[in-house]
Amino acid sequence: MNTPIHGTFIISLSFIISMAVSIIPVPDTVAIIMPSWTLLTLMYWCVALPQKISTGTGWLVGFLFDVLTGNLLGLHALIFATGAYLSHRSYSQIRNFPAWQQAAILFVFLLFAQIASLWLKQTNGQFEINILSLTPAITGALSWPILFTVLRLTRRRYHVH
Amino acid sequence: MIIVDYRTDKLGYIRSYLSPIVHPIIKLVDTPSQISQWVSSLLQSSSDILEENIAIKRDSTLLRAKLLKYEALEKENTRLRAVLASSFELGEQFIVASLINVNLDPNSHRIIADKGSRFNLFKGQAVINTKGIIGQITRVLPFSSEVMLITDLNHAIPIEINRTGLRTIAVGTGVFNQLTLPYLPRNTDIKPGDLLTTSGLGGRYPKGYPVATISTLSTSPGQAFIEARAQTAVQTEHIHELLMVWSDKQPIPLIPVLEQQPTKASINQTETATEPE
Numbered sequence: 001m002n003t004p005i006h007g008t009f010i011i012s013l014s015f016i017i018s019m020a021v022s023i024i025p026v027p028d029t030v031a032i033i034m035p036s037w038t039l040l041t042l043m044y045w046c047v048a049l050p051q052k053i054s055t056g057t058g059w060l061v062g063f064l065f066d067v068l069t070g071n072l073l074g075l076h077a078l079i080f081a082t083g084a085y086l087s088h089r090s091y092s093q094i095r096n097f098p099a100w101q102q103a104a105i106l107f108v109f110l111l112f113a114q115i116a117s118l119w120l121k122q123t124n125g126q127f128e129i130n131i132l133s134l135t136p137a138i139t140g141a142l143s144w145p146i147l148f149t150v151l152r153l154t155r156r157r158y159h160v161h
Numbered sequence: 162m163i164i165v166d167y168r169t170d171k172l173g174y175i176r177s178y179l180s181p182i183v184h185p186i187i188k189l190v191d192t193p194s195q196i197s198q199w200v201s202s203l204l205q206s207s208s209d210i211l212e213e214n215i216a217i218k219r220d221s222t223l224l225r226a227k228l229l230k231y232e233a234l235e236k237e238n239t240r241l242r243a244v245l246a247s248s249f250e251l252g253e254q255f256i257v258a259s260l261i262n263v264n265l266d267p268n269s270h271r272i273i274a275d276k277g278s279r280f281n282l283f284k285g286q287a288v289i290n291t292k293g294i295i296g297q298i299t300r301v302l303p304f305s306s307e308v309m310l311i312t313d314l315n316h317a318i319p320i321e322i323n324r325t326g327l328r329t330i331a332v333g334t335g336v337f338n339q340l341t342l343p344y345l346p347r348n349t350d351i352k353p354g355d356l357l358t359t360s361g362l363g364g365r366y367p368k369g370y371p372v373a374t375i376s377t378l379s380t381s382p383g384q385a386f387i388e389a390r391a392q393t394a395v396q397t398e399h400i401h402e403l404l405m406v407w408s409d410k411q412p413i414p415l416i417p418v419l420e421q422q423p424t425k426a427s428i429n430q431t432e433t434a435t436e437p438e
Contacts, residue, residue, distance in 0.1 A: 019183070020190050023263040028337070031267035067176055068183040069265045070300060070307050121268065133268075 007160040011053065014041050014151065015061055019068055032132055035140030037147075038065055039113060042080055043087040043106060044151045049160070050091045058084025075120050083113045099145040107141035177278070180302040187263055187273065187305065194262040254407040256280055260400050261305065270310040270333065271299070274403050277306045285365055287406045293371035293394030294318070294359060295403060308403065311372065312337060312393060320372050321360035325350050328360045331372060334390075337397050340373050342389040349387060353378060357391055367406055 018037040026034065042061055045053040062080030066073050086109045087094065094102055114137045118129055154160075258276040265271055276282060278301045286298045288308050296316065300307040311318050314335040320342075321328045327349065331340040345351060355375045361368025373391035380387050 016186060020186050023187065023190050023265060025190075025194070025262045025264045028267055031264050034267075064179065064183055067179040068186060070271065071266065073176060 006158070007049075007052070010154065010158050010160045011045055011049075014045075014154070019065060022065075023069065033135040033139050035110070035136045035143055036113070039080055039083050039110070040106075040140055040144060040147050041151065042084055043109070044148060046084050046087040047091045047094050048152070048155060050088055053084070054088045055081050055085045058082075072120070072123075075117065078120070079113050079117050082116065083109055086112075099148065102148070103141045103144045106144050107137055110137040110140045113137075176300075177302055181304065184302075184304050187261055190263050191261045255404040256282070256407075258306075258403045258405060260403060265307075269315075270296075270313040270335070270337070270397075272296075272308050272310065272400070274298075274306050274308055274405075275304075276405070277302045277304050279303055280405075282306050282405055287366045289370055289404050289406060290395055290400060290402055291404075292396075293373075294366060295395050295400060297365055298405070310397065312339060312397070318366060318372060319360045319362040320357045322351060323356040323358050325355075327351075328362065331357060331391060338393045338395075339376075340391040340393060342375075342391060343386060345387040345389055347380060347385065347387060351375060351378065351387065351389065 015038060018041040021037045022034070038061060042053070042058050046058070059077045059081040062077035063074065065071075065076040065080065069076075087106075090105070094105060097105070111134065114134055118133055122129070256276065258274040258280075261273040261275050263273055265273070274288070282298055282301050284298055284301055288295045288297060294311060296308045296310040296313070298306050299309040309316055310333070311331070312333040312335070314333050316333040317330050318332075318340075319328065320331045329342055329344050331342050334341050340357075342357075353375050357372045357374065359366040359368055359370045359372055371394040373393045375389055376392045377390045378387055379389075
């Protein structure tokens with residue numbers, strides 16, 4: 001089996017699934033607090049395979065995400081690239097932290113990404129921003145340990161290097 | 162890049178090239194609801210279907226009978242309009258699309274329809290269903306199109322109060338199935354239950370389709386305008402089928418050229434004749 005291609009396939013599959021999960025029709029109240037699964041997945045790969053996934057991949061994934069959700073082209077590209085850059089920069093530290101500490105650091109990153117995304121979206125069209133708009137950062141941080149475990153098991157199971 | 166996309170339409174082609182890549186994801190998410198629909202249609206008993214069939218036939222007969230009268234009325238209306246020398250929407254054509262069940266962005270009210278530029282849909286096209294106005298197309302991709310609902314915060318629709326004929330604008334609230342009418346002076350003749358229909362001004366929406374009914378009115382002292390809320394005719398959660406409208410707006414000939422219903426050719430003739438004016 002051709003390992004690099006195989007690994008790329010698993011990684012892209014995880015991104016596709018995360019994008020699909022982000023657009024699943026759920027009630028509006030749930031949709032508001034849903035974390036950005038794609039960004040979390042991206043951050044995981046940045047931490048797990050820093051030699052393979054970094055800012056460029058983040059930009060590409062974000063760009064596709066923009067096309068998918070019909071947002072301004074480049075909006076999520078910018079945010080995902082920033083998120084990827086942040087987690088890529090500190091991957092050696094994040095890796096050694098216990099899960100709750102990882103979640104805490106990720107919370108800061110996600111909060112930053114969320115504020116940036118709200119601010120950029122606001123330029124495109126008005127909508128209400130309240131404290132609830134920041135909950136995706138919290139739910140994202142809370143779901144990080146689960147996602148981390150699932151993706152790590154997947155990575156080990158399929159030997160993605 | 163963000164600025165370019167925000168200011169111009171230049172990146173549209175990148176979007177339409179890339180959309181087939183992500184379209185399978187949208188389809189994938191939509192599959193469960195499609196399957197559930199399919200299964201529920203399989204599980205319908207034959208007696209139910211028979212009953213439904215009878216009901217549909219009855220409805221169809223009734224509607225046809227009504228349509229006979231409607232056609233006569235339409236002809237009469239066209240004649241009268243011709244006398245008044247005002248333009249009139251000759252007719253509308255529809256294409257049926259169905260909703261793709263995805264949730265793009267909780268902050269905006271947009272839905273995805275399963276037909277796109279391959280069916281000659283265009284940006285700004287009105288989208289309705291059997292109950293009333295749903296919204297307008299904001300983006301057309303090869304395989305799908307994005308429809309902004311009238312309840313989106315960035316959407317406003319020119320309307321007319323059916324009872325009084327007063328024209329105003331209804332603005333989306335960002336709350337599902339709710340519109341607000343911000344420009345009503347305090348002495349406006351309006352009451353809860355009034356039907357709002359499209360006024361046809363602005364050229365986006367065809368005239369005369371129901372939009373909403375007034376639900377609450379509140380006048381607070383010191384405010385120059387009435388705070389009016391309206392419930393949309395179409396309940397967002399019940400949308401399955403969408404109708405995209407092509408309205409054919411052509412001027413009626415000033416003098417009825419033929420005694421019969423003006424044909425397309427005669428209209429074109431008069432159009433070219435009146436153009437130099």
